[in-house]
Amino acid sequence: MSACLSERAIDHVVLERGQVANSWRTERWDSLTLLTPNWQSRLPGYGYQGDDPDGYRTMPETIDFIDSYARVIAAPVRTETTVTSVRPANPGYVVVTDQGEWRCQTVVLASGACNIPRVPALAEAVPSHIATLTPDRYRNPDQLEDGGVLMVGASATGTQLADEIHRSGRPVTLSVGEHIRAPRVYRGKDIEWWMDAAGVHDERYDEIEDIKRARKVPSLQLAGTPGRTTLDLNALTDIGVKLIGRLAGINDGKAQFSGSLRNQCALSDLKMGRLLDTFDEWATDNGLDGEVEAPHRLPPTWVEDAPPLGMNMTDGAIRTIVWATGFRPDFSWLDVPVLDRKDQVRHDGGVVTESPGLYLMGMQFLRRRKSALIDGAGPDARDLGAHLASYLDGVAAPASR
Amino acid sequence: MADTERKVENGVNVAALLDAREALTDAADAAQFTWRASCTWKNGTHSHSTVEGYFGLGEEHKHKTTFTFDADHPAVFASEDLGAAPVEYVLVGLASCLTAGIAAIAQHREIQLRSVTATIEGGMNIQGILGIDSDVRNGFDGIKVSYEIDADASKDDIEALVAQSQKRSAVYDIVTNPTNVTVEVI
Numbered sequence: 141m142s143a144c145l146s147e148r149a150i151d152h153v154v155l156e157r158g159q160v161a162n163s164w165r166t167e168r169w170d171s172l173t174l175l176t177p178n179w180q181s182r183l184p185g186y187g188y189q190g191d192d193p194d195g196y197r198t199m200p201e202t203i204d205f206i207d208s209y210a211r212v213i214a215a216p217v218r219t220e221t222t223v224t225s226v227r228p229a230n231p232g233y234v235v236v237t238d239q240g241e242w243r244c245q246t247v248v249l250a251s252g253a254c255n256i257p258r259v260p261a262l263a264e265a266v267p268s269h270i271a272t273l274t275p276d277r278y279r280n281p282d283q284l285e286d287g288g289v290l291m292v293g294a295s296a297t298g299t300q301l302a303d304e305i306h307r308s309g310r311p312v313t314l315s316v317g318e319h320i321r322a323p324r325v326y327r328g329k330d331i332e333w334w335m336d337a338a339g340v341h342d343e344r345y346d347e348i349e350d351i352k353r354a355r356k357v358p359s360l361q362l363a364g365t366p367g368r369t370t371l372d373l374n375a376l377t378d379i380g381v382k383l384i385g386r387l388a389g390i391n392d393g394k395a396q397f398s399g400s401l402r403n404q405c406a407l408s409d410l411k412m413g414r415l416l417d418t419f420d421e422w423a424t425d426n427g428l429d430g431e432v433e434a435p436h437r438l439p440p441t442w443v444e445d446a447p448p449l450g451m452n453m454t455d456g457a458i459r460t461i462v463w464a465t466g467f468r469p470d471f472s473w474l475d476v477p478v479l480d481r482k483d484q485v486r487h488d489g490g491v492v493t494e495s496p497g498l499y500l501m502g503m504q505f506l507r508r509r510k511s512a513l514i515d516g517a518g519p520d521a522r523d524l525g526a527h528l529a530s531y532l533d534g535v536a537a538p539a540s541r
Numbered sequence: 542m543a544d545t546e547r548k549v550e551n552g553v554n555v556a557a558l559l560d561a562r563e564a565l566t567d568a569a570d571a572a573q574f575t576w577r578a579s580c581t582w583k584n585g586t587h588s589h590s591t592v593e594g595y596f597g598l599g600e601e602h603k604h605k606t607t608f609t610f611d612a613d614h615p616a617v618f619a620s621e622d623l624g625a626a627p628v629e630y631v632l633v634g635l636a637s638c639l640t641a642g643i644a645a646i647a648q649h650r651e652i653q654l655r656s657v658t659a660t661i662e663g664g665m666n667i668q669g670i671l672g673i674d675s676d677v678r679n680g681f682d683g684i685k686v687s688y689e690i691d692a693d694a695s696k697d698d699i700e701a702l703v704a705q706s707q708k709r710s711a712v713y714d715i716v717t718n719p720t721n722v723t724v725e726v727i
Binding site: 353385388396397400401402449450482 | 672674675719722
């Protein structure tokens with residue numbers, strides 16, 4: 141957004157609570173790589189220039205990428221500046237920070253979709269001798285005690301951590317609810333290539349059938365490994381991870397798991413089949429069948445006949461629970477009445493229509509399916525930057541301190 | 542109960558149940574039952590279910606008559622209301638199971654029942670089934686059963702009856718504990 145505003149000569153500042161790429165520096169585990177290939181991180185006027193376009197960035201590389209971009213576009217970043225309040229000032233807004241106050245005509249909320257781990261309420265019933273951890277505080281398996289781990293959640297984070305922790309010699313039980321299965325490579329091409337090329341990532345928020353639902357779809361079960369391997373539930377079963385249903389409750393030291401595991405896996409297999417069908421149709425329609433490998437399907441997700449429904453939490457078998465149950469944004473500092481009953485900003489494709497001059501970025505499916513990806517920031521910033529510019533044209537003064 | 546002369550009669554053949562427990566202790570195969578129902582869609586949300594046969598004690602059995610159940614949804618769901626809602630059948634199942642248990646245990650404990658009435662209600666936020674809020678579960682957010690029991694027993698004994706009935710109830714277990722469910726299309 142800063143690049144798009146500079147392009148339009150709109151005076152602005154970028155407030156950062158820590159250093160540029162702060163959450164990548166402070167809230168990610170050591171071995172994490174981006175789930176999107178290098179070529180896919182396209183920012184306005186900037187992109188990948190190395191010799192491994194199909195690889196996946198490590199965290200240091202990701203931090204460096206964002207850091208370099210901030211320098212290339214000369215983004216006016218104020219680091220170590222924490223926003224404590226944003227409130228309407230009529231006209232414009234007052235932004236209070238620990239480094240002083242700002243008055244401005246417009247505010248872009250780009251503080252991210254993943255600020256606070258979404259830990260289920262039943263976490264309160266976990267016996268006190270079991271350590272609990274959220275992914276933003278996880279760094280590597282050495283942090284955990286020896287012994288069994290219950291990984292709650294089987295989307296991208298849960299599956300990657302289950303893999304790493306199980307391989308460290310700590311037996312993992314993976315509690316599986318709704319999840320989206322996807323092969324890393326399909327017909328010889330990265331799944332992200334297909335999503336991009338077939339236009340799936342560019343589907344717009346105002347053209348999709350059920351946007352509320354689309355915004356809640358869990359992350360694809362992907363990992364960015366050098367071998368471009370698929371990390372689905374079958375791959376985890378192969379290394380000995382035990383699959384169990386969705387965690388339903390903890391009573392008297394006993395965890396209860398839903399009997400819906402089979403259906404959750406069947407739903408995911410069917411959904412993946414439909415996605416691959418879409419790619420196959422697109423490949424045929426575009427005459428690509430001769431250029432990419434032949435279509436294929438993955439074997440169904442294997443589920444044992446009668447998955448366990450209960451687990452003793454007091455016998456010492458489970459030493460750690462990791463809540464890979466997602467994140468939510470933190471708008472506790474936003475003193476503008478635009479939050480719904482779930483404390484999320486009401487918006488129309490990132491335009492906070494109830495409070496003119498206020499914009500939102502980086503949320504799941506904000507304007508297009510890829511809005512929450514690095515690759516989605518550019519197109520969203522161009523759209524919202526244009527809206528913001530025409531809004532400023534309609535009001536008087538530019539930003540001033 | 543000090544009066545051993547008094548004949549307690551709740552209509553439950555406790556002797557037969559105790560005999561069955563004895564006989565089935567070492568016959569795990571015979572103890573394996575399969576309960577069945579079949580359900581046919583009629584129209585809209587209306588369906589017609591029948592309960593006829595079941596398997597147990599090593600062989601097929603038939604109920605004396607075929608029992609039938611119409612299920613539908615009420616008018617506020619824009620349905621025809623041609624039967625109780627499926628969730629109401631769950632309440633019926635739980636209340637009737639607990640009540641049967643109370644009678645059987647009372648008989649065994651030689652408590653004469655005069656009347657037993659259960660009122661059962663399940664709370665539900667339909668934002669779950671309507672897909673409005675994924676944090677709201679589809680099912681009941683809680684079930685409350687209230688018993689009014691008139692019996693020749695102290696309040697404590699009656700409460701013990703109700704507690705034991707929950708401990709031994711199949712439907713109570715089904716509702717309170719997860720069950721693996723397999724649904725296939727043939």
